[in-house]
Every structure is written in C-alpha cells, then in structure tokens.
Amino acid sequence: MTEFATRVEQVSISGIREVFEAADEDAINLGLGQPDFPTPAHARRGAIEAIESGRSDAYTSNKGTPQLREAIAAKYDRDYGLEIDSEDVIATAGGSEALHLALEAHVDPGEEVIFPDPGFVSYDALTHIASGTPKPVGLRDDLTLDPAAVEDAITEETAAFIVNSPANPTGAVQSKADMQEFARIADEHDVLCLSDEVYEHIVFDAEHHSPLEFAETDNVVVVSACSKTYSMTGWRLGWVVGSNRRIERMLRVHQYGQACASAPAQYAAEAALTGPQEPVREMVETFEQRRDLVLDGLTDAGLEVPTPEGAFYAMPKVPEGWCDEVLERGVVVVPGEAFGSNGEGYARLSYATGTEELKEALEIMDAATTAVR
Numbered sequence: 501m502t503e504f505a506t507r508v509e510q511v512s513i514s515g516i517r518e519v520f521e522a523a524d525e526d527a528i529n530l531g532l533g534q535p536d537f538p539t540p541a542h543a544r545r546g547a548i549e550a551i552e553s554g555r556s557d558a559y560t561s562n563k564g565t566p567q568l569r570e571a572i573a574a575k576y577d578r579d580y581g582l583e584i585d586s587e588d589v590i591a592t593a594g595g596s597e598a599l600h601l602a603l604e605a606h607v608d609p610g611e612e613v614i615f616p617d618p619g620f621v622s623y624d625a626l627t628h629i630a631s632g633t634p635k636p637v638g639l640r641d642d643l644t645l646d647p648a649a650v651e652d653a654i655t656e657e658t659a660a661f662i663v664n665s666p667a668n669p670t671g672a673v674q675s676k677a678d679m680q681e682f683a684r685i686a687d688e689h690d691v692l693c694l695s696d697e698v699y700e701h702i703v704f705d706a707e708h709h710s711p712l713e714f715a716e717t718d719n720v721v722v723v724s725a726c727s728k729t730y731s732m733t734g735w736r737l738g739w740v741v742g743s744n745r746r747i748e749r750m751l752r753v754h755q756y757g758q759a760c761a762s763a764p765a766q767y768a769a770e771a772a773l774t775g776p777q778e779p780v781r782e783m784v785e786t787f788e789q790r791r792d793l794v795l796d797g798l799t800d801a802g803l804e805v806p807t808p809e810g811a812f813y814a815m816p817k818v819p820e821g822w823c824d825e826v827l828e829r830g831v832v833v834v835p836g837e838a839f840g841s842n843g844e845g846y847a848r849l850s851y852a853t854g855t856e857e858l859k860e861a862l863e864i865m866d867a868a869t870t871a872v873r
C-alpha cells in the first residue's frame with residue numbers, strides 16, 4: 501500500500517476555505533485576499549497582443565523573458581534605487597511559487613524557519629513541504645514583527661526568517677529602522693531573510709522599505725508579484741530576486757517544477773510594470789478611504805484595532821464567539837487563529853469589497869458585537 505509523505509501529511513487545507521464553505525451564498529464576504537479592481541487595460545493588452553502574434557506560444561527562458569526581467573530590475577531601481585541584474589530574477593507562478601522556491605533552495609530537513617504569528621498561511625505550510633521546522637514568533641501590540649523577537653528565536657538550526665510588510669493578515673507596515681535591523685540580523689547571524697513584499701505598493705501613511713536596501717551580504721531574498729499591485733491574482737505572475745548564487749539554486753527547483761511562468765502572463769506583467777502606474781495609485785487611494793471607514797466603524801463598535809498602514813486588511817481584537825455571530829448574521833470574516841495560534845482573539849477583515857457593502861457589514865458587526873458582549 502502506498503503511504504503519503506510526512507511533510508505533506510503535516511499540512512492541512514487553509515482554515516480560510518472552511519469559513520467560505522460555512523457562509524451563505526448572499527453573505528458579504530470580507531474574507532477575500534484579492535483586490536476588487538480589474539487588471540489595468542494596458543496589462544491585459546500586453547497579453548492579448550502576445551497571444552495574437554504567437555509570441556506566447558512557446559516556453560520562455562526558464563527565468564522568464566529577458567524583457568520582463570529587465571522590467572522587474574528597472575522597477576527596483578525606480579522604487580528603491582536598487583541595482584538588480586536582470587539575470588538575478590526569476591519570474592514565477594505568483595508570489596506563492598517564489599516563496600516555495602526560496603524555501604526549497606535554502607532549508608535542509610529539520611532546519612528552522614522563523615515567521616510571524618499571526619502570519620500568512622503559506623509560511624507554515626511551505627516550511628513543512630520543504631521538510632523544515634516552523635518557528636512562529638508572536639507580534640508586538642501594534643501587530644508588527646519585532647526584530648529582537650526574531651533574533652531571540654535564532655538557533656544553530658535556523659535556516660531563514662520571513663518578514664512580510666505590508667502584512668497579511670494584519671495590514672501592519674514595518675518601519676525603516678526595523679528593516680535595517682532585519683538586514684543586520686541576516687548579515688550577523690548568517691541566516692536568510694526572506695522578505696515577502698507582495699503588498700509593497702499598497703501603503704498609506706507609511707513608506708515601504710525592503711531589507712534588501714540595507715543588507716551588506718547577499719542574505720536577503722525578495723519575493724513580490726503583480727497579483728496585488730495590479731490586481732492580477734488570476735494571472736499567476738510573481739518573481740524572486742536574490743544574489744546570483746541563490747537564484748541559480750532556486751532556478752533548479754523552478755526549472756523542474758514549473759519550466760517557466762505562463763508566457764501570456766509574463767507579457768501582461770511586462771506591460772503592467774512598464775506602463776502607466778495611475779491605476780495603482782487610484783486603487784491605493786480607494787483602499788485608504790475604506791481603511792478609514794473600517795477603522796472608524798470598528799472603533800465605534802467598541803473594538804480595539806491597531807491602525808493598518810498597508811495591504812487591505814484590518815485585524816481587530818474580538819470577544820469570544822464574535823466571528824460565529826458575525827457569520828450567522830451574514831458577514832464572512834476569517835478567525836485570527838487561521839493565521840497561527842497567536843491570532844486567537846482576533847479576526848481578519850479584508851476591505852477589498854465595495855464601499856456600500858462595507859458600510860452594511862460594519863453595521864452588522866456593530867450589532868454582533870453588542871450581542872456577544
């Protein structure tokens with residue numbers, strides 16, 4: 501009889517899906533992790549033209565088309581003044597594959613991976629899939645990750661630590677000083693800092709910094725994607741950036757697991773990155789207005805909620821039974837424990853939902869809060 505691999509048996513299907521399955525069809529869904537905007541027209545056109553001309557019929561280079569990798573490298577120069585060689589970029593099937601490549605290439609069986617708790621659900625699962633040992637660390641009261649907590653968690657067995665800013669599920673943004681510290685920790689302890697920056701452009705009052713700006717060694721690897729910035733979650737196009745020796749190792753995993761990212765998606769991504777950035781600014785402005793609306797609504801309902809400075813999530817502290825009560829009244833939110841044991845007592849709300857629906861959901865949450873208190 502065949503047996504399943506232990507590393508796969510350790511992974512369960514995301515708790516987020518369970519909530520969706522329990523919800524009514526006409527429920528207001530504040531559980532979604534994707535922008536409710538269309539992909540910019542110029543990005544779609546990039547793919548359409550590539551398909552119609554036959555340019556996307558064949559495999560591309562394993563790392564991705566040279567033009568897309570140039571566009572990604574140019575983006576890092578434009579945004580952060582970072583000089584990236586386009587040979588040190590792999591285009592991937594979304595940020596998800598990029599995270600997978602980075603962990604597969606750097607984690608030996610049993611080695612530890614440190615990540616935020618509550619944190620994005622893939623960190624724990626991909627650590628198991630790489631046969632590593634998850635080391636979740638708790639957050640500060642403002643839901644940011646304390647570099648000191650990461651440094652304390654480092655042992656002889658640590659392969660990597662993951663930083664995610666702006667963060668899912670909290671919306672928290674790490675300060676420049678924190679990012680400098682993460683870079684120092686990666687340098688001094690000689691461990692990999694895997695920086696997940698898929699929400700890098702969705703920031704409000706704060707400014708996004710990458711540890712890559714500050715590291716003196718090549719111990720920082722950055723993951724990002726078109727998914728959130730350009731509302732392209734369905735296109736499956738992300739990337740990983742790192743030093744050449746690291747990229748060459750990650751390429752071994754990518755080459756055999758994926759061959760190359762989907763060619764039409766690569767052309768769409770190139771157009772998204774090199775075309776007008778106005779749609780991104782408009783989307784971020786809308787998210788900021790909704791963030792304010794949600795923050796006011798939750799505070800008025802008497803809930804404590806750290807101010808999210810990026811992404812499109814808020815994470816209030818909620819009384820026991822609150823998520824079920826809200827769900828019964830027709831609003832889908834994700835219980836905090838879906839993102840790690842320290843998420844207990846919190847809920848994640850996504851405001852990637854129309855403003856009118858949000859207002860309605862806030863009224864329902866207000867009534868639900870009164871009911872469970």
Ligand SMILES: Cc1ncc(COP(=O)(O)O)c(C=O)c1O
Pocket residue numbers: 533593594595596597620664667668696698725726727728733737738
């Ligand atoms: C923090 C974080 N990283 C990575 C991803 C994966 O993004 P993609 O859709 O590009 O695979 C997500 C998606 O929700 C995310 O929230």
